[in-house]
Amino acid sequence: MPKGVPESVPDDGLTTRQRRTLPITAVHTGPGKGKSTAAFGMALRAWNQGWPIGVFQFVKSAKWKVGEENALRVLGASGEGGTVAWHKMGEGWSWVQRGMESSEEAAKEGWEQVKRDLAAETYRFYVLDEFTYPMHWGWVDVDEVVSVLKDRPGSQHVVITGRYAKEPLTDFADLVTEMTKVKHPMDAGRKGQRGIEW
Amino acid sequence: MPKGVPESVPDDGLTTRQRRTLPITAVHTGPGKGKSTAAFGMALRAWNQGWPIGVFQFVKSAKWKVGEENALRVLGASGEGGTVAWHKMGEGWSWVQRGMESSEEAAKEGWEQVKRDLAAETYRFYVLDEFTYPMHWGWVDVDEVVSVLKDRPGSQHVVITGRYAKEPLTDFADLVTEMTKVKHPMDAGRKGQRGIEW
Numbered sequence: 249m250p251k252g253v254p255e256s257v258p259d260d261g262l263t264t265r266q267r268r269t270l271p272i273t274a275v276h277t278g279p280g281k282g283k284s285t286a287a288f289g290m291a292l293r294a295w296n297q298g299w300p301i302g303v304f305q306f307v308k309s310a311k312w313k314v315g316e317e318n319a320l321r322v323l324g325a326s327g328e329g330g331t332v333a334w335h336k337m338g339e340g341w342s343w344v345q346r347g348m349e350s351s352e353e354a355a356k357e358g359w360e361q362v363k364r365d366l367a368a369e370t371y372r373f374y375v376l377d378e379f380t381y382p383m384h385w386g387w388v389d390v391d392e393v394v395s396v397l398k399d400r401p402g403s404q405h406v407v408i409t410g411r412y413a414k415e416p417l418t419d420f421a422d423l424v425t426e427m428t429k430v431k432h433p434m435d436a437g438r439k440g441q442r443g444i445e446w
Numbered sequence: 447m448p449k450g451v452p453e454s455v456p457d458d459g460l461t462t463r464q465r466r467t468l469p470i471t472a473v474h475t476g477p478g479k480g481k482s483t484a485a486f487g488m489a490l491r492a493w494n495q496g497w498p499i500g501v502f503q504f505v506k507s508a509k510w511k512v513g514e515e516n517a518l519r520v521l522g523a524s525g526e527g528g529t530v531a532w533h534k535m536g537e538g539w540s541w542v543q544r545g546m547e548s549s550e551e552a553a554k555e556g557w558e559q560v561k562r563d564l565a566a567e568t569y570r571f572y573v574l575d576e577f578t579y580p581m582h583w584g585w586v587d588v589d590e591v592v593s594v595l596k597d598r599p600g601s602q603h604v605v606i607t608g609r610y611a612k613e614p615l616t617d618f619a620d621l622v623t624e625m626t627k628v629k630h631p632m633d634a635g636r637k638g639q640r641g642i643e644w
Binding site: 274285287427 | 482526
């Protein structure tokens with residue numbers, strides 16, 4: 249059930265109004281379902297605010313997010329809320345003209361673009377989908393990520409999803425949710441189902 | 447990272463194709479964020495499949511879901527995916543003509559309508575948002591819910607959200623995810639933020 253009363257009022261010299269527009273960094277991690285799905289659900293709220301949304305999918309296969317992608321593209325084009333830009337690593341990133349050598353190079357290119365967009369305040373709401381993995385694999389330095397997020401201008405909200413979120417990131421994040429797998433149909437031998445898994 | 451290979455193949459006499467259209471019952475529970483948000487994210491996939499979607503909000507205040515509601519209404523009206531019907535207990539349910547005495551009565555009315563819709567196969571994808579609470583409070587009998595879900599016709603997927611999901615329900619569900627609160631801005635004294643919390 250929603251609740252609106254904080255347990256304590258911080259001694260940070262900010263007004264409630266100022267605190268309401270502070271940029272949020274959220275991390276959805278853990279082995280359970282719903283990490284990306286909840287991030288795209290949050291994007292619906294951002295869209296409803298009329299905010300420009302940037303999605304960066306740090307995954308090779310895009311099949312699993314096609315429902316969310318189509319829905320957000322239709323919303324972004326509806327003219328009734330914010331715009332939506334959807335960038336897919338698996339398709340070589342839209343801003344990169346040449347082929348890329350490796351997933352590592354592609355992930356790094358993705359992060360460079362996120363940095364440029366944060367500096368330019370291109371979007372108001374970012375989904376960095378499965379971005380924990382390039383950090384987990386050591387391709388992108390988590391301390392640099394935290395430093396860039398910490399210094400980002402304006403009120404840009406960032407949601408990062410994926411397993412194995414590193415401690416410097418979860419320490420820095422305002423909102424961390426761990427999705428725990430309690431039970432999954434694949435445990436019972438079912439394959440992924442249309443409309444559910446993608 | 448997505449994966450498509452089940453650990454074992456069930457000895458249920460069904461083909462993979464049959465198993466792919468089995469109705470899924472999913473429960474998002476636990477104290478963390480993202481239970482409803484992930485359910486609405488799943489609804490994007492259902493919408494993308496062209497499925498009729500029915501949302502039943504078993505909550506009094508609708509403020510917190512207005513972004514998702516507007517987004518799903520726009521999607522439902524876009525003609526590019528499935529339709530969306532959004533029913534709110536806080537506004538007295540659309541199909542009820544008279545005033546209701548209490549939240550308990552309203553919750554029971556909601557469940558009666560869900561039963562009628564399941565029997566009629568009105569929707570292909572149901573979000574029963576915060577439906578765990580009427581069960582938790584003893585207003586709706588969890589054994590009856592399980593029995594109705596078990597016997598529902600066709601391939602109707604049902605997602606139930608909320609804390610305190612009862613064991614007969616999680617035992618029956620195919621997919622159970624527990625959202626664990628690791629860190630939340632309200633712990634640091636921040637109030638709910640526009641575009642993030644609603």
